[in-house]
Amino acid sequence: MALAGRMKRSVFLVHRWTGVLMCALMALWFASGMVMLFAGYPKLTPAERLANLPALRRDGCCIGPAAALAHARAPGAVQSLVLTSIRGRPFYVLVDGDGAVRAVDALDGAAAGPVGAVEALAGARVFVPGAAAHYAGTVMEDRWTHARAFDAHRPLHVVDMDDAAATRLYLSSATGQVLLDAPRAQRLWNFAGAWLHWLYMLRNQPSDPAWTWTVIVLSALGVVAAFTGILNGIWRWRFKGRYKNGRKSPFREAVLHWHHVLGLAFGLLLFGWILSGLMSMNPLGIFDARGRAPDAAAFAGGRPGQLRPDIGVAAALALLDADGFGAVELEWRVLGGQPYLLARDGGNGTRLVAPNAASTQAGQGTAFRVLRRWPDATLLQAARRLLPAAVEGHDVLHAYDAYYYKRQVQSMYGADDKRLPVLRVTYADEGRTWVHLDPFTGSVESGMDRSQRLGRWLFNFLHSWDLPAMLDAGWLREAVLVLLACGGLALSATATVLGARRLRMASKKAG
Template structure:
């Protein structure tokens, strides 16, 4: 490289000469950076890959809709005396100015004997919970430890248990989405599964459940994977910065490793030992596995880094509350007559009031999670057609043309089930607005089940696809998806574990290079 050929090349001009002169320092920087950042990077990769495998089967504890409905007592509408309109009228005047997010009638445990009463629950526009007894109209607030125990026993159907503590947050309730429901009562049920429930002191709702199995496996799964330790995660901006910077360091480690790996590979002229790699032992494993799985490791960590939305590239716009109000139209709660209320299913656990185009709708859900939506005036099921969707879309975004209206009977690359089940069939509405908005609409209720923009769809391919491999053709055949994830993770672990061994050996020598 530095003989006559190099002299002939450098005579070509200044830029080439500058590159050749600077190459040795650049090469030293590559080796030094990969060697020392790799000590941190490989440790993180081992942790992320192993914890990611755990998360394939045990997710972070949450109270699913199915679990919540199964824990509610069968709904007894005949006991209700307070109407939905009267419950809304009891909201503070400043709260009534905006349409509420949710109006629900359900049962609430009201005593140690397991008795339950119907209650109206209203979630206002700012996400604050309000509740009133539907029997006597009294407001329900400030639920104490004794009431929390009654609620937990009714929810689980068990007679034991005790309130272990009342807390603001712990490892399983740290996300900020629960902030408006704190403090929380943690109830230990004392059963074989080690069930623990968290009951809100504000609303009296069970907001989270965990089992011993979930808690143990999450210390090996989501907690280390997301760096989700309570003191750090409680400060959301700090947690986000830590994850972004740690991921960034690992990206540099992976990129420099790939560059060095390609530099040291000989495909035509082999090394003296006849191999294409100059290394042996652990170093050889690291080099070969890095060439095979390095791209996967790199794309995996880059996609994880992108999930934290660095520089706010994928920041979502605030919900268009005015547009949503126009989509649904006014909710005429006074049209609901409690005396004539009949559930269309035998095991109804919840009644939610909805509206579409000014029509009052009733959505019933049973203990198995089955849902039925009927018109409050006629009792007939709702089935929205193309004309209904076009009219609602025109009301919601009057200045933007509708570019597409699709009837999706099957899932596709942008509407699919993976860890959460998606409703099908749905209507997909596309708008010609600056954001490239799509809506996915439930034809049985008129509810907007999901929104996306051009930016969020790009993020789907930059994060979800390379990080979770949630390609529709793969996740529809779950054993195949598992196999792909295990094989790729195994290759990544060979790269990472060999890097940890090499880093440990170098640290033991105690000498930089």
């Protein structure tokens, strides 16, 4: 009995002092989480980026890809080759084998020179036509540009636009492309949302171990505070009978009483949200793939610097025009050793320009055709290259499920296309890996083994309530989340009041 009493006393003290440490931060997490439900972290989605590009014209365009590749350090090692538009003019954008990015003028074949203020302003005016542009200098990184995807483009040019949304644009110093748009309202809301929720005031670089471990430790303390609070709340609640005060709770004082009641009502929810926040940091790599990761290079079977379809730009655009597809971007790709072109239009629709196998086999030379998607058999053949393990099964998803689904644009995953249908391939490897293959692009959309699928539940589900049925509920899901978050906020607010009292008492004793 004495041992049980000491244990309960220890749990009570742990809850008291971890609560004192974490109560205000947990209140801020609930408040900022509600903001994030409606105001997403600034991002430039593929649809937004493509909507601002002009259609590629086949008349007078363009030099061939080989001429553009000649500007690369090692043409055969180029891992990405895209024909797009920068400042309204067609350019090739190349990603070298070492990740360096460069642009080549697709009209005259000249390598793009350094991107300065003049070029940045010109690019901004094309992106937001009709608005005055004000150059704000360069930044290596700020609160909106922590993403590793920006690394090859740093420093970033910053341009403020006088449009109705007071948009701030970030442009690449390597190519001049617009990488991010951040309207003023979105920036302001994010100070109360993602910037606060993710403790980005403590983050100084894209990969910041100090920030990572700070968030992990604080989240772990929050988990301990919530768990010990649940135990204390249950132990002190009279499920049978009442205390002398006539209540189920022993506390007479209002804040203590409501903290107890709110803890019983929302404590488990708070525990789940804080635990899933901790899981989002993948502490100690617990959700890392246990075996070999899918090999995207093997899946492709070649690089665009080595393998390219034998068709000119004008001929490819003519085929697409005949199909009624207005391409704004062409990307040279390889799938299972077969080169092809991926075309995108201003609405983020896609087409594939690929060799017509029938004409080649008939000895008629290489003819090309426009495809809306790859056949499943072609994808499955390439999928056998992804892992050394045998393919265990495959199926076509025509609807979203718990592991493949699309989030709202304000979500941190809002820029992911997640098209349907998609081909799911499962492997007989140690981690029972699943991959999702996009037939409209020939891309590996996602891959996850057993541990990563567990992470999907312990982080994404517990934190965001993002099962497809929940997401389809729309405003009802949002209303429920706001209501529950208000309960968690009220619980944290009562804890903050109690914590402040405890600190004042401790200060008086120390004085």
